[in-house]
Amino acid sequence: MEMLFQWAAQLLQPHVQLEEAELLRLLERPPKPELGDVAFPCFTLAKMWRRSPQQIAAELQARLAGAQAEAGSDGPIPLLKAEAAGGYLNLFFDRARLFPRLLAQAAKLTLPRPGAGKRVVVEFSSPNIAKPFGVGHLRSTVIGHSLARIHEALGYDVVRINHLGDWGTQFGKEIAAYKRWGDAEKIKANPIPELLALYVRFHEEAEKNPALEEEGRAWFKKLEEGDAEARELWQWFVDESLKAFRKTYDLLGVDFDHYTGESFYTDHIPKVVEALREKGLLVQSEGAWVVDLSDMDMPPCIVLKADGTSIYATRDLAAAIYRHEQFGFEKMLYVVGAEQTLHFRQVFAVLKKMGHDWADRCEHVPFGLMQMDGKKMSTRKGRVIFLEEVLQEAVDRAAAIIAEKNPDLPDKETVARQIGVGAVIFHDLKTHRIHNVNFSWEEVLNFDGETGPYVQYTYARTQSVLRKAGWPTEAGPGGPDAGACCAADGGCCAGPAEGERSQELALETAPWIAGSKAWDVVLHVLEFGKAVERAAENSEPSQVARYLLDLCQLYNRFYHDERILVDDAAERDAKLCLTAAVGRVLRQGLYLLGLEAPAQI
């Protein structure tokens, strides 16, 4: 595509008084393939030349035709014709000559590496200890995991941090509840549900008996002051919870470099408070110590509560400073729900006031709520759906479909897991993260249409064709470089026995391309890098998911309408080469989203 735009600019430049850069900026791709390969909108020229865009388009058409006649049919740029349509000048290139060159590009496609030598810290997942891992936490987990992989693929050095919710007044409450009603045996047998039940009961009883709240806060104060009993109970809750979380992470294929939760920063808090005090930023208000942010139209940021204990903002300040010292990031992403937007604006503002200019490189990556019946899910009210249950249902569904459609598939259990889990992850990543999503079993368990299984199916289809043709197929779980060319083993475009030949053929012409959908496919394959870069710039994995869905649709249309394994060797090899390129992009794209890509499903 880039190449087409470059050529178009070169062709047009002698006839318009515009800089090449300006020209390139104006050029666009026509909305429909029948309209040509590159379009030049004449509206801006119309203003400068004081003539109608239609007139200008017609004139340019004539001029290009003249220039083309002069250059002859084998000029350096294979322009077929230029056509004025409305205020546009549409350029048609000689696809037969062009296709082999585009295909060669697609075959050795690699991602750009704008992140080389730069580090990015991604904080994500961050579930709360002693609470179940609900579908709500899934969002942070899969978005963060995908953003980490996307940045890695672009060359960044990525640090993944699980900022566990393992500190705060809630643990005072949990301890208070345990002391009153807890049963150690029950908890050992069934840790998270039992701990949750205690927590829920605490809030119910506190409605009637407000003194309980005070009791909870008192236990947190003890905990923060290092009280042995409090510490011991807390540690127990943490250990049990982590055991359960790790199982979920294994199933999802997610990992972290650091499980440094909020409690990790306890020791750093005094330093932060001292720094704030020294800079004169701390003022006392209603008994608490706060940083005033009224100059930025924000409510004050509480740093120490009236009882002297820390609050989550304090711990986020300490964490940010610690991480900056430790990792020296280019940027730091906080993948945390949109309901905490104000909190992060406050934290970043306080960092700025402290003189930490790198606060500008911290970015809250918000996402919409996971809702149930249009309402927020709530652990306290027991209105949650457990992620484990969702994943299990999805895997069961995948297994049932396999049993029905492909009973002879080897390693059925593994594939069912890959498909089921993939369906859940993809469903969460395919739309803009900021939208609220209403949880729906029907949607999550749907495997048709714009879904993870659809992309996985298309990938398996590419591998199936290659296998049939005796070409090498991709194996293994994918990886950071899965989309890179397999140049090491002699070139992607190569059948095993006839590598050189197909490469050479590919350099000539592809007369069959007229009317073939392979053209649309190869153009889209070449857009992969742009899609990934856009996803990183916007911290938006859905842009990769969207790209993959479009690629699948284009490839499936091509696959359905035309035969790949035709008798003509040149055509067959070109189509196989395209198929291999699509397969590589799909595999790497799935990897970037956190999905596996089984070769057969």
Next chain:
RNA sequence: GUGCCCUUAGCUCAGUUGGAUAGAGUGUCUGACUACGAAUCAGAAGGUCGGGGGUUCGAAUCCCUCAGGGCACACCA
């Protein structure tokens, strides 16, 4: 009450720096497996892009305003 976010087909959503007749999926109806995998593909139907102003040659996209929904607004995270 104040601030932020959201609103596009019955439902769920795309729509890149403002560009040509606003696109998918799903659901409904109808077709295509003696073909390289039908978890697929094709066709039909379905739209005042929440309403109203404005900027522009041109607005789903930018500005203003109103409405509806969501979230947040100091000792929870």
